[in-house]
Amino acid sequence: TEHASKFLDKFGPEQEEYYQEDLNRLCAVKNKDQVKGNELAEIYSSNKFQVQLSRDASTQLKRYLHEQKSSPIIIxxxxxxxxIDVCDGPGRTQAQVKSTLGGLLGEASRNENRTK
Structure with a gap:
């Protein structure tokens, strides 16, 4: 937990404003037993976090991970x-992202929005 606290102290303030409340709630979790009492921690531990990247950003991330020695852990x-949802086209503003969000569970995948 000490490493996690240092990581959060270093990178937490750099995160977008809309994540700050979630980060503060997650700071209360210091061990595995406390996850059960923290609704947000339960959601994050039972669901994957969805990240949207442009095709270029995805390619750069893959290249970076293959070059790093610690990449097996990160991968x-x-x-x-x-x-990771790779999107074609231009980046989106926060307002555009927010308009398509699915609450705590994230944005619906493209396949879920297709008609049959």
């Missing part, structure tokens, strides 16, 4: 806890 974290 494992990404595979187990994050869904």
């Amino acid at each position: 494992n974290i990404i595979k187990n806890h994050i869904v």
